[in-house]
Amino acid sequence: MPADEPTDEPADVNPPLDNQPSSPTPTTAAATSAVLETSSSESSDNGIRLSPAAARRLARQNLRRASPTPDLVTSLVRPSSPDDLYIGTQVAQFRRTVPLEEGGASLQIPQPAGLFIPNVSSERRSGPLLPPHPSSLDIPKRYGGDCIFDMYSLTYVEDPDVNLLCPICHDPLVDPVTTPCDHTFCYRCLRQSIYSSPSGTACPIDRDHLVWPNCFSAARLVRTQLNNLMVKCPYHGRGCKEELRREVVESHATTECRFKDFTCPGADCDKTLRSKPTDDTCPHVEIKCSYCQTGIEAPDRDFHMLSCAMTKTRCEACWRLVRRRQMGSHQESECDGIVIACPYQEFGCPSRSLRGLMSTHTVTCAFHPDTPSGIIIRSQRELIQSYSDLGQQIQQLNTRQDETNRRINEVTASVGRRGGGDPAGGDSRTIQDLDAGFEEVHQNLTHLEARQSMWTMNQVMPIREEVTELRNNINMIRMHVNWLLNRSREEGRIRAANNSGSSTIRREGPGDGSHHMLPERRRSTSQETDLPRL
Amino acid sequence: MAKRITKEFAEVSQEPPEGFTVALPPNDSIHTWHVTLRPSDPSPYSPGIFGLVLTLPSDYPFKAPVVKFVTRIYHPNVTNDSLGNICLGLLKPDAWKPSTKLRAVLEAVRNLLIEPQPDDPLEDRIAEEFRNDRPSFDKNVKFHVEKYARAEPTFPPVVAS
Numbered sequence: 001m002p003a004d005e006p007t008d009e010p011a012d013v014n015p016p017l018d019n020q021p022s023s024p025t026p027t028t029a030a031a032t033s034a035v036l037e038t039s040s041s042e043s044s045d046n047g048i049r050l051s052p053a054a055a056r057r058l059a060r061q062n063l064r065r066a067s068p069t070p071d072l073v074t075s076l077v078r079p080s081s082p083d084d085l086y087i088g089t090q091v092a093q094f095r096r097t098v099p100l101e102e103g104g105a106s107l108q109i110p111q112p113a114g115l116f117i118p119n120v121s122s123e124r125r126s127g128p129l130l131p132p133h134p135s136s137l138d139i140p141k142r143y144g145g146d147c148i149f150d151m152y153s154l155t156y157v158e159d160p161d162v163n164l165l166c167p168i169c170h171d172p173l174v175d176p177v178t179t180p181c182d183h184t185f186c187y188r189c190l191r192q193s194i195y196s197s198p199s200g201t202a203c204p205i206d207r208d209h210l211v212w213p214n215c216f217s218a219a220r221l222v223r224t225q226l227n228n229l230m231v232k233c234p235y236h237g238r239g240c241k242e243e244l245r246r247e248v249v250e251s252h253a254t255t256e257c258r259f260k261d262f263t264c265p266g267a268d269c270d271k272t273l274r275s276k277p278t279d280d281t282c283p284h285v286e287i288k289c290s291y292c293q294t295g296i297e298a299p300d301r302d303f304h305m306l307s308c309a310m311t312k313t314r315c316e317a318c319w320r321l322v323r324r325r326q327m328g329s330h331q332e333s334e335c336d337g338i339v340i341a342c343p344y345q346e347f348g349c350p351s352r353s354l355r356g357l358m359s360t361h362t363v364t365c366a367f368h369p370d371t372p373s374g375i376i377i378r379s380q381r382e383l384i385q386s387y388s389d390l391g392q393q394i395q396q397l398n399t400r401q402d403e404t405n406r407r408i409n410e411v412t413a414s415v416g417r418r419g420g421g422d423p424a425g426g427d428s429r430t431i432q433d434l435d436a437g438f439e440e441v442h443q444n445l446t447h448l449e450a451r452q453s454m455w456t457m458n459q460v461m462p463i464r465e466e467v468t469e470l471r472n473n474i475n476m477i478r479m480h481v482n483w484l485l486n487r488s489r490e491e492g493r494i495r496a497a498n499n500s501g502s503s504t505i506r507r508e509g510p511g512d513g514s515h516h517m518l519p520e521r522r523r524s525t526s527q528e529t530d531l532p533r534l
Numbered sequence: 535m536a537k538r539i540t541k542e543f544a545e546v547s548q549e550p551p552e553g554f555t556v557a558l559p560p561n562d563s564i565h566t567w568h569v570t571l572r573p574s575d576p577s578p579y580s581p582g583i584f585g586l587v588l589t590l591p592s593d594y595p596f597k598a599p600v601v602k603f604v605t606r607i608y609h610p611n612v613t614n615d616s617l618g619n620i621c622l623g624l625l626k627p628d629a630w631k632p633s634t635k636l637r638a639v640l641e642a643v644r645n646l647l648i649e650p651q652p653d654d655p656l657e658d659r660i661a662e663e664f665r666n667d668r669p670s671f672d673k674n675v676k677f678h679v680e681k682y683a684r685a686e687p688t689f690p691p692v693v694a695s
Contacts, residue, residue: 153537167632168538168595168596168632168633169537169538169595170538170541170542171537171538171541189632192593192596193632196593196596196597197596204631204632204633205631205633207631
């Protein structure tokens with residue numbers, strides 16, 4: 001094997017130091033030197049695993065050096081996990097397509113993210129799917145497909161080994177892809193076969209069930225053999241006698257071959273034409289793209305079609321023609337070749353599968369809310385939800401309690417500061433003080449009471465004595481009066497009894513007239529006054 | 535995929551399977567082949583010359599080719615009329631494999647003439663006869679061969695597809 005320069009497999013770069021081809025083209029030389037710069041010692045068997053950043057740097061370097069030739073060294077990185085399957089990226093495809101355009105790298109999409117399809121079926125072997133050559137995408141002519149360098153229409157110098165032929169197109173394999181059932185086809189042939197297979201997806205040889213994401217790029221040995229097949233320059237019809245290895249024919253035909261262009265028949269036009277001019281008029285006039293209405297030069301129409309947002313390109317996941325502008329929404333919402341999660345993922349279903357196969361899964365999904373298991377799961381989830389709600393409530397309460405505690409502590413601290421120490425002690429002391437005061441007041445009150453009663457007594461006693469004295473005096477006077485009364489009554493009776501007439505009385509009368517009347521009156525009063533005494 | 539058809543035609547016309555000759559119709563349509571079959575000895579159809587038209591759909595090899603007998607033939611798996619449709623398991627849409635070569639299709643047709651498949655018939659009556667009354671079947675075959683399949687077949691003009 002003379003040379004093994006995997007310029008289309010940059011993730012698997014191995015140092016081609018000792019087997020460098022005798023006449024390397026500038027592109028491959030640049031790529032090789034870049035490879036040598038970046039990675040000096042790695043095993044040629046496994047391929048190195050560059051860090052994604054390093055690989056991106058490498059790819060960018062190569063793009064710059066190789067521009068405007070189609071960049072065969074793309075930013076492909078072997079996925080870190082063997083379960084991840086690399087399905088080529090729009091990005092990689094742009095990188096390879098766009099530099100064909102005049103001015104080279106006019107459209108560089110910086111993000112190198114590929115579309116990683118996880119393991120879809122368990123029995124597949126794992127391996128990356130290298131991004132295909134643009135011609136493998138089979139973009140129709142009306143979308144500019146005929147200006148892509150066609151790897152499928154190459155003329156081989158000699159009949160290649162029959163084992164290197166694609167069973168479908170019977171030509172040497174291009175972008176060989178191996179199925180899980182271990183058959184190898186061209187990328188384009190297999191995609192077309194899957195797409196047009198009436199019974200869904202079946203291997204074109206043994207009709208085994210086949211899902212595109214389970215296919216992977218063929219062994220490097222096969223790819224190397226294919227790359228080393230000698231082909232004629234596609235412009236051999238125009239006179240080019242070059243015979244090159246298939247790997248480098250694209251760069252020859254697009255950059256070096258002096259038969260690739262025709263001079264413009266316009267008198268004062270020094271531009272070139274890719275196809276033979278049909279008449280003597282210069283076709284370099286501005287036309288409008290029929291899709292996006294931007295002005296372009298007529299001969300560049302096909303190149304424009306390959307990047308125009310309104311034209312269609314293949315979705316690499318499902319092989320349908322989709323407008324470039326809508327590719328994002330297509331892959332997000334309708335592409336059958338994209339792996340999506342089960343719609344009952346939120347109920348816990350862990351399965352992921354292609355969107356096209358998801359409907360068969362959802363019918364039998366144990367997490368479907370209407371199945372018995374689904375109902376149990378749903379009720380469990382509700383329980384869990386309520387538990388978590390409760391937990392949240394508890395947490396809220398805890399925080400509130402903490403807050404309250406904190407504030408209580410603050411208040412007590414301030415009270416303590418104000419009370420100068422132990423607040424409880426202060427309280428009891430106050431109460432003791434109060435008690436003592438109360439006691440004092442009480443004693444004073446008792447004392448006062450005693451004094452008042454003493455004073456009252458002292459005041460009352462002489463009064464009482466006086467009253468008693470007066471009462472005695474009154475009694476003495478009454479006795480005197482009674483004695484006097486009794487004497488006067490006795491006198492009267494004696495007089496009445498001794499007296500014969502009233503002369504005496506009349507005699508005594510003038511002096512005792514008033515006195516005479518008095519005893520009667522006195523009698524009546526004495527009777528009155530005597531009554532209480534009786 | 536015209537390239538594959540060209541290749542297969544070159545292969546088959548250079549090294550035709552036993553008993554076959556292949557030609558393209560005069561208008562050079564590569565999607566229609568004119569095939570002449572001269573069954574060899576073990577076949578009851580042996581002395582006859584049968585014309586077949588092989589039509590390749592535009593998305594061949596992803597769709598199966600269509601093979602029809604131009605010459606009337608008395609066979610359980612071929613309609614006994616001017617259409618000459620063949621029931622060939624290989625060509626059924628759900629059994630067709632893009633990797634199948636046209637040479638294999640032609641060989642399958644030849645085998646069908648050697649060994650009819652009465653279990654999957656297009657003509658029930660002939661299949662019944664083939665199973666139950668072999669001498670009568672052979673006689674009818676001979677009769678049809680003598681009547682229709684002795685001269686070089688005439689192919690109908692190709693309809694542009």
